Amino acid sequence: MQDTINIENYNHKLIEEKWYAKWEENKTNILKKDKATPKYYCLEMFPYPSGEPHMGHARNYTIGDVIARFYSRKGYNVLHPMGFDAFGLPAENAAIKSGIHPKESTFKNIDKMRVALKKLGMTYDFNDEVITCEPQYYKWTQWLFLLLYKMNLAEKKSGPVNWCNSCQTVLANEQVINGRCERCDSEVVRKNLSQWYFKITRYAQALLDDMELLSGWPEKVLTIQRNWIGRSEGARINFKLLDDKENIKIPVFTTRPDTVFGVTFFILAPEHPLVDKIITDPKIKNDIKKLKDKISKQTDIERGSTEIEKIGGFTGRYVINPLNGEKVPVWIANYVLSDYGTGAIMAVPAHDERDFEFAKKYGIEIREVISPSGNVSKDLKEVYTGEGIMVNSGAFNGLSSAEGRKKIIEFLIKNRIGNAEINYKLKDWLISRQRYWGAPIPIVYCEKCGTVPVPEKDLPVVLPYNVDFKPTGLSPLAYIDEFVNTTCPKCGGKAKRETDTMDTFVCSSWYFLRYCSPHDSKEPFNKDDTKFWMPVDQYIGGIEHATMHLIYSRFFTKVLFDAKLINFKEPFTKYYPHGVITLGGQKMSKSKGNIVNPSEIYNKYGSDTLRLYILFVGPADSIVDWSDSGVEGSYRFLGRFWRLINQNILNLKKYANYNSNSEIDKKLQKITDISNLSMLEKEYFRKLHKTIKKVTEDILRFNFNTAISAMMELVNMMYKYNDEVKPQDANYNLIYEATEKSILLISPIAPFIAEELWSRLGKKFSVHEVKWPDFESEAVKEDMVVIVFQINGKIRDKSEFPAGTSEKEVEDFAFSSEKIKSYIKGKKILKKIYVQDKLYSIVVA
Numbered sequence: 001m002q003d004t005i006n007i008e009n010y011n012h013k014l015i016e017e018k019w020y021a022k023w024e025e026n027k028t029n030i031l032k033k034d035k036a037t038p039k040y041y042c043l044e045m046f047p048y049p050s051g052e053p054h055m056g057h058a059r060n061y062t063i064g065d066v067i068a069r070f071y072s073r074k075g076y077n078v079l080h081p082m083g084f085d086a087f088g089l090p091a092e093n094a095a096i097k098s099g100i101h102p103k104e105s106t107f108k109n110i111d112k113m114r115v116a117l118k119k120l121g122m123t124y125d126f127n128d129e130v131i132t133c134e135p136q137y138y139k140w141t142q143w144l145f146l147l148l149y150k151m152n153l154a155e156k157k158s159g160p161v162n163w164c165n166s167c168q169t170v171l172a173n174e175q176v177i178n179g180r181c182e183r184c185d186s187e188v189v190r191k192n193l194s195q196w197y198f199k200i201t202r203y204a205q206a207l208l209d210d211m212e213l214l215s216g217w218p219e220k221v222l223t224i225q226r227n228w229i230g231r232s233e234g235a236r237i238n239f240k241l242l243d244d245k246e247n248i249k250i251p252v253f254t255t256r257p258d259t260v261f262g263v264t265f266f267i268l269a270p271e272h273p274l275v276d277k278i279i280t281d282p283k284i285k286n287d288i289k290k291l292k293d294k295i296s297k298q299t300d301i302e303r304g305s306t307e308i309e310k311i312g313g314f315t316g317r318y319v320i321n322p323l324n325g326e327k328v329p330v331w332i333a334n335y336v337l338s339d340y341g342t343g344a345i346m347a348v349p350a351h352d353e354r355d356f357e358f359a360k361k362y363g364i365e366i367r368e369v370i371s372p373s374g375n376v377s378k379d380l381k382e383v384y385t386g387e388g389i390m391v392n393s394g395a396f397n398g399l400s401s402a403e404g405r406k407k408i409i410e411f412l413i414k415n416r417i418g419n420a421e422i423n424y425k426l427k428d429w430l431i432s433r434q435r436y437w438g439a440p441i442p443i444v445y446c447e448k449c450g451t452v453p454v455p456e457k458d459l460p461v462v463l464p465y466n467v468d469f470k471p472t473g474l475s476p477l478a479y480i481d482e483f484v485n486t487t488c489p490k491c492g493g494k495a496k497r498e499t500d501t502m503d504t505f506v507c508s509s510w511y512f513l514r515y516c517s518p519h520d521s522k523e524p525f526n527k528d529d530t531k532f533w534m535p536v537d538q539y540i541g542g543i544e545h546a547t548m549h550l551i552y553s554r555f556f557t558k559v560l561f562d563a564k565l566i567n568f569k570e571p572f573t574k575y576y577p578h579g580v581i582t583l584g585g586q587k588m589s590k591s592k593g594n595i596v597n598p599s600e601i602y603n604k605y606g607s608d609t610l611r612l613y614i615l616f617v618g619p620a621d622s623i624v625d626w627s628d629s630g631v632e633g634s635y636r637f638l639g640r641f642w643r644l645i646n647q648n649i650l651n652l653k654k655y656a657n658y659n660s661n662s663e664i665d666k667k668l669q670k671i672t673d674i675s676n677l678s679m680l681e682k683e684y685f686r687k688l689h690k691t692i693k694k695v696t697e698d699i700l701r702f703n704f705n706t707a708i709s710a711m712m713e714l715v716n717m718m719y720k721y722n723d724e725v726k727p728q729d730a731n732y733n734l735i736y737e738a739t740e741k742s743i744l745l746i747s748p749i750a751p752f753i754a755e756e757l758w759s760r761l762g763k764k765f766s767v768h769e770v771k772w773p774d775f776e777s778e779a780v781k782e783d784m785v786v787i788v789f790q791i792n793g794k795i796r797d798k799s800e801f802p803a804g805t806s807e808k809e810v811e812d813f814a815f816s817s818e819k820i821k822s823y824i825k826g827k828k829i830l831k832k833i834y835v836q837d838k839l840y841s842i843v844v845a
Helices: 013-028 055-073 089-100 101-118 135-150 200-213 219-229 257-262 274-278 282-296 300-304 353-362 401-414 526-532 547-563 597-603 609-615 630-655 661-667 678-701 704-724 734-744 751-760 809-815 818-824
Strands: 039-044 077-079 154-164 169-171 188-196 232-241 249-254 265-268 312-320 327-333 344-347 416-423 444-447 452-453 484-487 496-497 537-540 572-576 581-583 784-791 794-803 828-835 839-843
Touching: 013 101, 013 154, 039 055, 039 526, 055 077, 055 537, 055 581, 055 597, 055 678, 055 784, 089 101, 101 154, 101 597, 135 452, 135 547, 169 188, 188 282, 200 219, 200 547, 219 547, 219 818, 232 257, 232 344, 232 401, 249 257, 249 265, 249 344, 249 416, 257 401, 265 312, 265 353, 274 282, 274 344, 274 484, 282 327, 300 547, 327 839, 344 353, 401 416, 401 452, 547 572, 547 609, 597 609, 609 630, 609 704, 630 704, 630 751, 630 794, 704 734, 704 828, 734 751, 794 809, 809 828, 809 839, 818 839
Parallel strands: 039 077, 039 537, 265 327, 537 572, 784 839
Antiparallel strands: 154 169, 154 188, 232 249, 232 312, 232 416, 265 344, 312 327, 444 452, 444 496, 484 496, 784 794, 828 839
């Protein structure tokens, strides 16, 4: 086929078809070596199989593929796996509309994605893929559920949940975006249900503490997680219900115990179990019921927003402030949530924005107790939320906020009315889903024995095929008698299976471990394999997963560490969040019709062009807008590169008397001494090795766009040399080295064209098996110049700088120089003059 490929015209179709077939046949794209070499585990977040890959997939997997290829060429034993996050609502919702079973549509989509990923030249061994909807995978998801159950980290409990009426299922807090379902964009409401939860809150502090192990994560991602976990230090204070025979005490958590003397009302969340119990007046009870119904239509996200209108109602009851003995009215309000803190708050309107707004609306007293100056304001017109001096606070007057918090906590402890406490915003992970297409929860219910876990020997609990999966509010599995009715593993009596399935995020919270031993039928992962491969060295995927998948994966890893099944606490040593590709400034979306399919591009221009464009269009972590002209520009560059390398090969054969491609590199000598080179050849040689250094460093930093830019400059230099030097006079040692190294440099980015050109250069083995090129350290040294520093025309200092150093860098040096500072100290600078690479002059009064 090589002879049928025109050397003048870059025919991506013939080239890519040729090498796609050869790589498939020879398994060239498998990067794993023997375990004697150091390991490198590169992993991109696996896709949900919704059909053809979209452009976000193409960007994510191209970035990962370049990194995997690079480290393989640096001598590492690289694990670079792929699988499919195959359970979830989209397939089920699509099945409801189309009538095609989720299993059929899912595996059809997996086939499409697998073909597309291979066409894109990805280095995945699909023999080791994992598919989360296959019984051999979810058997171990169920096994992990049982592990958490044994460790008392899984429980079923009643509580308010997010409910999507369209999907007819519950959603985790993280799956509600601006009060709407992240899957179908329908409005989410609150509903009380009995559901299964994982007790992730037990690991809240560990998730924070172990961030010190995540030096390879972007700070912005860690900040998102810190805010989501929401650690707060403060106090728990018990307020006694007035006129109550049961001596009910209602605890609150506050981060500002120094403001307790400013409490003028008390709020219970509408869902708080005491609300219905403490209200005795029939009219008030009826009014509160109506108010609760109204609030139930608001999501937690809306209720927690500072923008929402504050609404509430008086219960007719009072509590006693334990610090000053005052009677405080008890209200309910929409901005207090039952699952944050204790579900009750002490309201201090002078020092909290939301309390202030509520008090203004309902005419409640606003009392200042913290003053920035220590003086009491005569007319408090706005909230003060900062630190200050305690006022109107009895014996604590005059204390600073910090000292006041300490003293009040001491008072609470001494008088047994409260204590110091740490609270977290993070809530337990709700994993129950009332849908079909998910991993069944391995629990049965027996009238005699109660809740009973399915024995490990009976796993997997297989998801039945013949199901009417139309949503009804109950799981479709609830209507399958042969699934529901079973025997109790304990007593052998009649029992019923749990019919909810697990949140798909459970499946994706451990998949990175399964890749280490994907065919193991005896355990979810082999300890020796995970000890060798884990943790993942480089994880790549969207930042939108910072508060769900990334936290859940960290949680699972810590549980497994505590269970002594693994020897590491964090799953991902480094994490890189890639940016989004938009179209016309809008995020690409199939539902909105503004999408560019990767297949459209690689069919027209080739996979190498798509890979090159995706990496060159902008920084890999940035939002970039799609450009057809940018794609065409990338294609033109590859054509230019193709013609250059082919011309160099022809000239090597013609003018250097090489009779066959296979003999080229045997007769050429490596350049070790540049002293005999012409000025142009020295420039060429230096450009080549500076490019090797630049590309190497940029790939390590994920700066692919600047790496490609450096390659383009090298190609310009190669053309310049060919244009200025007659072929018969050229230095073919230099041309050969540049030709060989340039192919090596572009090979992780554009693997197909690189393989074809490498073959044309006479190589009998794959370019992707060749060691990554090193640069000559002497060649990359910058030319140095001496810059003189003058003060009022007199030389006061001098120093060496690389040629071309910017004025800003030279100025920074000047004003940090002790010599120069001694001459300009206390004097007015009138003028600064910079002559590039020669002089920096300062004129002072």
